[in-house]
Amino acid sequence: MVPVSMEANCNTCHATGQIAANNPAMTWTSNDDPDVQAQQDSLGKSEVQAQKNVLILHDKQHDTNLQNQTPVLCASCHYSPALDLTGEGAKGMQKSLPTSSQVMHKTHGELRDAEGNPIIPTGVHVEKNCYQCHPGKTTQCQRGAMKTVGLECTACHGGLLAVGGKFPLLEGGSIDGTNDGGTRRPWVDLPRCQSCHTGDAVSHLKGEGLEFYTDGIRLAQAYKTGDDSASPLLAKNKRFAENENTLFRNSKGHGGIACEGCHGSTHAIWPHADANANDNLTAIQLQGHSGTIIECDTCHAPGSLEMTIDGPHGMHNVNDPRWTDHKHRNYYMLDPNACKACHGKQLEGTPLSKVAVTRTHRVEDRTVTLKKGQQVSCDLCHDKDDL
Template sequence: MAPVASEADCQNCHVDPIDCADPRLPADLQSTQCTGAAVFQTPFQVATIDDAPGDTPEQKLLNAAKINILRLHDAKHGAKYRNWDSNKQLVSMVCDAAADPNDPDCLDNQRPIQCSRCHYSPALDLAQAGPVDEPEQGLQGRQQTYHVSMSRAMHEHHGTLPPYNGQTLFPSMPSPAGRDPQVAEQVLEQTCYQCHPGKRTQCLRGAMFSGGVVCQDCHGDMEQVGNDFSLKVSTSNPGDFVLDGSLRVPWANEPMCQSCHAGDALNPNHPAGAIVADDGIRLLQAYVTQQITVPGVGQPVKIAAVHHAPGSRFAENQGKNANGQTVDVLYRLSKGHGGIKCEGCHNSTHAIWPNANPFANDNIAAEQLQGHAGTLIECTTCHEPTDKGLPLELEGPHGMHPIADYNGPDQRWNDKHEDVFEKSGKAACQSCHGVNGEGTVLSRTAAERKLKCKNSKGSLCTSGQKFVTVAKGTPIGCANCHENELIKGGD
């Protein structure tokens, strides 16, 4: 059977719409929205919920869709099928299901079958060998250098489909600037979440999702994702992979933290054409859309040109590839403060802490380690609050200073941070606390804090007040607890 996640909605296009509304299905799976777009336009014998294998109506519906995908593939491409013969040569082995439904050269008659036999996927290439051919394996041997990647076969094909009966099958995601969250969720359901686990599994969750970020904001639309390094490859042009960096390699060339977190308050480092968030620091989209020229390709190629800011305090690591070239290291493999993996403090790529659901399992680790959800930001989680174990310097993750809280075990920064200000200069403070010390998203409190009032000139401190309680999420500025030294003067 074609390997498709059980949460995928292939049935929306790949079964007869009558089957989608079958009353034997669970109520939450019954639908009148299935289009039949992929079973009515190309003639083939359509599998139905009544003749597909499976123990339940739901399994039969999903399996009918998978069978129809194989039969559609046979109907559209069977005349061009090739396979390895006993002499290890790739020869024509035509599938003609219309003439012989049991034709052994048809994919539908080779079930179970793995798409990666022809379409390379780095996700399955644990040895990182790249696309390979296996003529010695005969009929089951891989022939990946003769075909586009699995990512291109899926994303580019579906992303460029014309409307069906006046209906756009995969609508475009609106720009993130001023986007209606409900519209974004609807488009997400009709695009990425038709195949990727999201509606129930919620692979994309956490801080970015809570902030309104969706798949297209980082990766681009389906056409952009599909225009990858295998764009020029075909059975008549095998192995012509584009590896000059202009086209993405799935799972290897991905958007990075630095793509949106390109700088700080003092040096925003916004690239040309970037969509900037209201805070004036972060970006709302990790790339700019470009039409590029690829040698040997007649038409311009639409790509998502990801922003690179290797000098950002939030940048991932860099390393050398096999050719000695400097390349970016993926977030999940990058390390930061003390050699700790970035994921150790921020969690996994699509589930960055915190999860907005206060009862989510995602939050448990941080709550147990530091007492509240979110990025591991409390220095005393790992360090003893002493001048030796935790010096009052800007040597924390991303150039942070120790966190001060009179509710916690370490109050030294609140008492003595002026020493660092005098030593390091105001620029060190402005990077996160704002050019004028007004406070920014980079200086927001991760939890409720109790801070000492230095004098009554602080905006949160009245005359004679010794301490002030600051709510979670408050941007800490230089004028909260005392007069603003950044405005007052200094270098």
């Protein structure tokens, strides 16, 4: 979830004299307005001025009288699930009007300058579009692993028009299938983990329109290129999928543990690039290093588990010496693809097999050190021909 706060910069466009408040035929809020003067700093003055100008503009365009009905809660007319804590749904006038998300995203997405270019463009740095309304320049609501690799909000959510529901969702685009072909529902029809993490090295989505990350396994975009609705993709291989018809934030995985319990929250997936960031503290305190909670000993008594490949997402026991001796060969002989899923079709190693923290193992009477981030291939310890 990404909140909206006073960090939003409505004044960029709506302060008097700016692009959304410069019509000479209209009377805009002046610097002498008492509410503006009551603010302690220039940012506060500019923001209050912008807020009042928004009401002036709304009254002009929609024949309302909001200027004389302050304070105005936009969601009183334009339904917002974020403020509907009891989950009762739209009421009264809300039922006949677009949702808050729709009017904000779609309206601003349709705006064009004199040359016909979008006022708020897509394909630019997040500070030039999403962060105009969502907090991020200071609070950094988007952070963690996705931010580290340079993914922008649009890689998962699509542009303003997609989020605003201008285009009907494709098959599988709604969270539960009941709204396929309909208008995207805010806070409900959202991107999913499986939209980019579509499987493993053996089985994952393929085809036209898919934007693959550099590893050729994961996607760098949660929808197909050319899909104006940015409908989230559904994976056939459910290795990394959420619970059926459920968003990540509400899903549970191994042992009934919330997915967020091991991975962090939606927009702050572990690890954070800054080793000293607060986001990393939970993992460090629980397992001794940052990143996804991956150590079995975090929850299970050391040595209490049998050798298994039934861990989270089909993982084997982590940092267990039994997996570095000859016993793991038996698992490979029984089901080679179970190993290849993470270690690669040629057992060459993939990002799914990378080491979470530097480890040292005794293998065949010698010491093997695997460095943090190294992708584990079979030939790090022995010849592939031995398999």
